[in-house]
Amino acid sequence: MRRPAVLQVAVMAIFVFALAYLVWLGYGALPLLLPTPTPSPSFSGAQALALAQRQCEFGPRPSGTEANRQTGDWIIAQLKAAGWQVETQEITWNGVPLRNIVAKAGKGPAVLVAAHYDTRPVADQDPNPEAQTQPIVGGNDGASGVAVLLELARVLDRGRLTNEVWLAFFDGEDRGRLPGWDWGQGARLYVQSLKSLPAQMVLLDMVGDSNQRFPYEGNSNPQLRAQIWALAGRMGFGNVFVPVQGQALTDDHIPFIAAGVPAVDIIDFDYPYWHTTADTCDKLDPASLDRVGKVVQAWLAGAALAAPN
Numbered sequence: 636m637r638r639p640a641v642l643q644v645a646v647m648a649i650f651v652f653a654l655a656y657l658v659w660l661g662y663g664a665l666p667l668l669l670p671t672p673t674p675s676p677s678f679s680g681a682q683a684l685a686l687a688q689r690q691c692e693f694g695p696r697p698s699g700t701e702a703n704r705q706t707g708d709w710i711i712a713q714l715k716a717a718g719w720q721v722e723t724q725e726i727t728w729n730g731v732p733l734r735n736i737v738a739k740a741g742k743g744p745a746v747l748v749a750a751h752y753d754t755r756p757v758a759d760q761d762p763n764p765e766a767q768t769q770p771i772v773g774g775n776d777g778a779s780g781v782a783v784l785l786e787l788a789r790v791l792d793r794g795r796l797t798n799e800v801w802l803a804f805f806d807g808e809d810r811g812r813l814p815g816w817d818w819g820q821g822a823r824l825y826v827q828s829l830k831s832l833p834a835q836m837v838l839l840d841m842v843g844d845s846n847q848r849f850p851y852e853g854n855s856n857p858q859l860r861a862q863i864w865a866l867a868g869r870m871g872f873g874n875v876f877v878p879v880q881g882q883a884l885t886d887d888h889i890p891f892i893a894a895g896v897p898a899v900d901i902i903d904f905d906y907p908y909w910h911t912t913a914d915t916c917d918k919l920d921p922a923s924l925d926r927v928g929k930v931v932q933a934w935l936a937g938a939a940l941a942a943p944n
C-alpha cells in the first residue's frame with residue numbers, strides 16, 4: 636500500500652525536527668557532559684627536596700626511636716592532609732616496635748609504590764671507625780624515597796587513577812646484619828599480613844643523589860623493569876635510567892618477589908656516602924628527585940594497561 640504523499644512529508648518533517656532537536660540538545664548538553672579538565676599539579680623536585688629536608692631535621696630515624704615515631708606521625712599527617720586513606724601496621728620484632736604506613740586511593744588493580752622511612756642505626760661503612768657506631772641521618776638512604784612518595788601523594792589526581800594506588804612507607808628496612816634482623820624486615824612482615832597482594836610493586840631507594848644513574852637492579856622483575864626504563868627513555872631520561880645489568884640487591888622488593896608479585900627496585904647504589912654519617916640532605920639534588928617522581932607518576936598513569944603477569 637502506498638501512503639498519501641502528505642503523510643509522508645509530515646512524517647519526514649517530524650523526523651527532521653526531532654533529529655535537529657536532539658542535535659541541538661546534544662551540543663547544548665555537551666559542556667555539562669564534559670567538565671573542563673582541571674590541570675593536575677605537576678611533580679615538583681623542589682617540593683620533594685623540602686620534604687626530604689624536613690625528615691633530616693628529625694635527625695637519625697632508626698626503628699624504635701622517638702625520631703622514627705615523630706617521622707611516622709608526620710608522614711601520616713602529610714598523607715591525610717593530601718586526602719589519602721591511611722592504614723598502619725604496628726608490630727614488634729626482636730623487641731623493637733615497627734610501624735608500616737600505607738596510604739590508599741583510586742580504583743582498579745592495586746599497585747604499590749614503596750620506600751623505607753627508617754634509617755640505619757649504625758654507620759658501619761663510615762671511614763672514621765669512631766663514627767661507625769653512630770646512627771645515620773639517611774638523606775639519600777631513607778628520606779629521598781619517602782620525599783618522592785609524599786610529593787606523589789600531593790600531585791596524583793586521586794579521582795582519575797586507573798589503579799588502586801598504595802603508597803607504602805616501610806619501617807625496619809635498614810637493620811640488616813644486626814643480630815636478629817634481616818634487610819626489609821618491616822616489608823616482610825607487611826607482605827605476610829596481606830590478604831590480597833598488589834598486582835605490581837615499585838620500590839624507590841636512594842633516589843636523590845646528584846650523580847644519578849639507575850642500571851637494572853638484578854633481582855627486579857625483568858618485564859616490569861624494562862617497561863619502566865623504556866618509559867623513562869621516552870621521557871628523555873635514558874642517560875639516567877640506563878638499561879644495563881646492575882647489582883642484585885636485598886631490599887624491600889624481595890618479600891614481594893618471593894610472594895609472586897612483579898616488583899622493581901629503582902635504586903642508585905653507586906653512592907659514596909652509603910651507610911656513613913655523611914649521608915645527609917645536602918647530598919640531594921631536586922632535579923634527581925624530580926626525574927624519579929615524574930617517571931613514577933607517568934608509570935602510574937599507564938600501569939593498569941600493562942600488567943606484565
Ligand SMILES: [Zn+2]
Binds near residue numbers: 755776809910
Ligand atoms: Zn640502607
